[in-house]
Amino acid sequence: MNELRARIVKLPLYKKVCLAILALYLVIAIFAPAIMPYAASDFSHRRLAPPGRAHLLGTNELGHDIFSLLINGFRITISLALVAGFATTTLGTALAFISVYFGGLIDDTLHFIANLFLMVPELVVIMFVAVFAAPTLSNTVIAIVLFSWVRVYKIVRAKLLDCLKKDRVIYTLSLKGNFLDVARVLAPDVLPIWGSFFVIQCNRAVMYETTLSFFGIGDPLAKTWGKLIKSAMDYSNLYYDNVFLWYLLPPVLVVLGFVICLALLVTQEE
């Protein structure tokens, strides 16, 4: 714990700011039900009310309180990001381990598949799978996880191969041990990469979900930030009377803040 604190203190200022903002996001997500003035499913309000005391960000054309939807979006989007980020990074790392440990045909096959995936825009494939599958939030996560592990795999695999070369003796000895032993020996080298990829993949998951939502893909009932943006953009009179200021802009800014803070957190220090 002390070590963690020491590392945080050493970070440059902008990273501390990012960390603080992300912590705030997390707090909002955890306490979302307490913060939301109305239930997310409650559409009994006056429609298209401008911002006021009763509705901080007004209401939408269906009579939802936009502020409540936004806060609810924290909970849904951030859990999606964490789950997808964790699963993608773990899958990529696990496949890289398998690739390096078994080598030969298994390595060749996995590497071949990874190279093929890199040639195709992954978001198009994700979109394709998500459209064909039933529109549920978990299917969206599965689609994202299944098709974005490739970068993690490539980098971790390269790192593992490097480790084998560097300390060949130790690892050759341990290669006689079973899979888990080897994984344990290599873990200290891989953990830092795993950490930064986790952050990057959380970022990507939100990126992908926002884009999928924009294309109208995914669970229409799971009101992620992406879905809020989409429904605002679908509203035909968005640009009259500055409605976009409280309808479209808040979810956009929330997404921007989240992805940018995540991205800046993983830049290499000088």
Next chain:
Amino acid sequence: MRRNSVLRLILRYILYLLVAILVSFALPRLIPGNPLFLLAGDHGIDVPSNLLKQFEAYYAPDLPIVEQFFLYLRNLAKFDLGYSFYYKTPVITRILGAFKWTMLLSVPALLISTMLAIGLGVRMGLAPKGRGASLLPPLLAIQAVPTVLIAALGQILLGYKLRVFPASGAYTPGMTPHSPGYALDVLAHLLLPLIILIIAEIPSTAIFAYNSTLRIKQEQYVTFAKYLGIDHRDVRREFIIKNILPEMLGKLSIQAIMCVAGSLFVEAVFSYPGLGTLLKQATSYRDYPLMQGILLMSCLYGIGINFIFEFILHRYTRFR
């Protein structure tokens, strides 16, 4: 030996191609419910019975799966990608019609963004006292934002609020290629999506060029060039850029794919009539054959681009 390695390269890409085709064939059939066979009526689209017959003839759901695959291959060989639910025309005509708009947007974006990004990245790398690094956070920030959001913000700000540019479409409705001022009209509609795509594509290439520059600038020939008093602009162009170019070529092949992908999202926001808008319509009307066609085309495009670049690189290393 050399001939052998070219042959291996070609064989590898044929294998990629086959796997990609297999995946595009199998994916919709693997997903539970097999939506290809869900009749369009389920989605509220009324399908005429003659179209339904064509549809059944194309997918032949009653045949064994292996025969379905061979049928799929045979149809592909005839450039037959099936019929669109929504447009009720062959998928291939739709895709080819949209493809030219996507190229009109993505090719200039690729060229301009690559040139700007190399210029920027190299300058960042050469800036004294590592000051170029201060530009990294903003670049990373842009890179982290979904392209659709950048496009949407650009559309709101420049298209709707400031009205500097036409906010959607590729030309003023009602115009045809023979109308007077058509070219200028197309250009005016192209500008905003193009600028946004360029902004979205610059960061990754610029960061790449920056890292390459940091490495090349340590080379002793760069030090000696400075000792010789060679003009710093010449050092940048002849010593740095010429030497990072081979790596940039590899990056360009990834970027050529990213640019088309980015173009899809920008088009979808601006209702630009390219593949992106087609994809958006395909997804919102659940037009599976059209989606499958677009997926296959983007696979073929990606594999093709990679093959070309790897081939060039192969030739290039032989020359060295």
Next chain:
Amino acid sequence: MLVLEQACIQYPGLSIDYPDIHIKPYEFVGIAGKSGCGKTSLLEALFGINFAGTFHYAKAQLAGQDLVALGERKRRWVSYCPQFSQNALNPRLTMEQHLLLTLKGNDLPYDPVHIERLLQQLKLSTDLLGRYPSMLSGGQKQRFVLFFCAVKQPRLLVLDEPSSAIDLITLRSLVEFLSQMRGQTTVLMVAHNWALLRRVADRLILLSGER
């Protein structure tokens, strides 16, 4: 031409003092000393770009001006021919392109007679101008590095171990070339090869390597 008084170079955990050096115009001065006595460090500190230590001095002047204050302007007057001649040439430029860029950077005209004479002195054929570094031998590369240094028409030519790791032809043409440079420009040359220094230099400065 070059004045250096009470110079001292410090690296972490290492400090090197130098004797005072006064070099008159058109002198050919050799600096000798065992390897590790700080010869290259001195040149790096005076003329280099990637000098890593700290440099203290009472006086370090080039043609009456302070070397540090001169900054990059000193490159107009000084040609610094570094030790790393094998990697000093850009693999993507021909020798002719190197030549043209060097001339352009120093605002010098293309003088075919002068260039041909210099090449001849270095036993380099003009055909080689069209070649890339990878198509040249080690000795040829070394001589081209020297050629580019000389073509700048510097007021002070600084050579760091020009005789290290070269073949016999190169050594012979080098000696010949250096003898011809005598009286044409001021030369400061560092070498551990005593015999070579004695043959070409007007006088020698010995670095003892005291620290």
